[in-house]
Amino acid sequence: MTEVGLAVPAVAAFVAAALISLWLTPFVRRLARRVDAIDHPEERRVNTSPVPRGGGVAVAIAYLLVVGALLALNATVGLWLPSSAPPSPGVAALLLGGAAAVGIGLLDDRFDLRARWQLGGQVLVALVPVALGISVGVIANPFGPGIIRLEGVFAAVFVVVWVVGMINSINFIDGLDGLSSGVALIAALTLAIISVTGTRSEPAVALVCVAFAGALLGFLRWNFHPASIFIGTSGVMFVGYTLALLSILGSAKVAVALLVLGVPIIDTFYIIVRRLAAGRSPFSADRGHIHHRLLELGLSHTQTVLLIYAICAGFGALSLLLSGTGQLYAFLGAFLLFGIAILLLDRAADQRASDGT
Numbered sequence: 079m080t081e082v083g084l085a086v087p088a089v090a091a092f093v094a095a096a097l098i099s100l101w102l103t104p105f106v107r108r109l110a111r112r113v114d115a116i117d118h119p120e121e122r123r124v125n126t127s128p129v130p131r132g133g134g135v136a137v138a139i140a141y142l143l144v145v146g147a148l149l150a151l152n153a154t155v156g157l158w159l160p161s162s163a164p165p166s167p168g169v170a171a172l173l174l175g176g177a178a179a180v181g182i183g184l185l186d187d188r189f190d191l192r193a194r195w196q197l198g199g200q201v202l203v204a205l206v207p208v209a210l211g212i213s214v215g216v217i218a219n220p221f222g223p224g225i226i227r228l229e230g231v232f233a234a235v236f237v238v239v240w241v242v243g244m245i246n247s248i249n250f251i252d253g254l255d256g257l258s259s260g261v262a263l264i265a266a267l268t269l270a271i272i273s274v275t276g277t278r279s280e281p282a283v284a285l286v287c288v289a290f291a292g293a294l295l296g297f298l299r300w301n302f303h304p305a306s307i308f309i310g311t312s313g314v315m316f317v318g319y320t321l322a323l324l325s326i327l328g329s330a331k332v333a334v335a336l337l338v339l340g341v342p343i344i345d346t347f348y349i350i351v352r353r354l355a356a357g358r359s360p361f362s363a364d365r366g367h368i369h370h371r372l373l374e375l376g377l378s379h380t381q382t383v384l385l386i387y388a389i390c391a392g393f394g395a396l397s398l399l400l401s402g403t404g405q406l407y408a409f410l411g412a413f414l415l416f417g418i419a420i421l422l423l424d425r426a427a428d429q430r431a432s433d434g435t
Contacts, residue, residue: 084274084281087157091144091285092292099140099296106136107300107307115187117308124254124379129305132187133297134313137259138180140293141320142173145286158281167210168327172286172320175206179245179319183312193361196311197242203319204241208234214326217333240326243343244335245318250349251342252314254369255305257383259298261342261390262317266291268338268394269324272331275398283327290320303379333405338394340409341368341386344416368416371423 110116110130117129149169151157182199185191191199213233216225228236252258270287273280294317300306309317325335336343345368350360372382393412397405 084284088285088288091148091289095140095144095289095292096296098143099136099293100299102136102139103133103297103300103307106133113188129308131308131310132184132312133301133307133309134180134183134316137293137297137313138176138316140296141290142176144289148285164282164327168212171207171210171212172323175203175323176316176320178206179203179315180312183310183315186311200242200245201238203315204238207323208237213237214332241319241322244322245315247339247342247346248318249314250346250367252309253367254379254383255303256298256301257369257386259294259301259309260383260387262321263291263294263298264387264390264394265321265335265338266294268397269331269334271398272334287324303383334397336409337397337405338390340393340412341389344413348417348420
């Protein structure tokens, strides 16, 4: 399928997923209130009134319905050539693992599970693609030309670490209204573009990425500041899992995902290092994330979210211009710059605290 032939089903998938998610979210919000799945205000949160959570259910239903429709249409009219179709185990992992992710996340939305049980659920979900034979065989070599081959247990471990890491990156950035869903939307669109402009055209992967972006956009209408519903752990797990799978379906796009999701991934790394250095659990809550620091600088809620959107969009554009190795070098550069920025923000926060005493 050419880019021109792809346009109509891509637009249809995007619009359909957006409308379904837009329509479903208020129903999910009412159900969340009924079962008391509510985020109440507390010191580390920015919401000043109780807000229902579990909005990821609307995103997941919209996405899975549209992807199912795309697969059914392809079976009847042939939306993409068999040679460009993703492997069947990959499709199964995307759908079954996604459904499992939102189901496990719902348990936390309702019962506020302890961190170790949440981590166990993440690992369990990450084992779904491994059980179905999904692995990453090669990655770009960041230290020189060529590739690094992963085989056997190393390929499987990479998938588990990649999925769990992606889920936690989305979780840690999910601290402001519309932040995680908007960042994921930018990442999904970037993966869609790279799927049809890269060295190997993958229209099927592009279509499911576009459908995912549409589902996120429909939900974002209710999740942007001031949010009337949060995405919840169900959404965090579903979004993180889906992004992780979309980046390794077909030709692996790990370097692209690393770059476009550089803000949440790098923030996650520095947050974990800071907490461990302080003798705390890496999953303990605090207000040390990049978005909290930007708020402390005086940016408004909306300004902070839009700034992070812009940074992620810039990284996404950069990923489209660079090769695999160039993408990794750009990520490493962003990693260092981000570390310097966090250090400066921490010092600014300490200075304000000392001035206020």
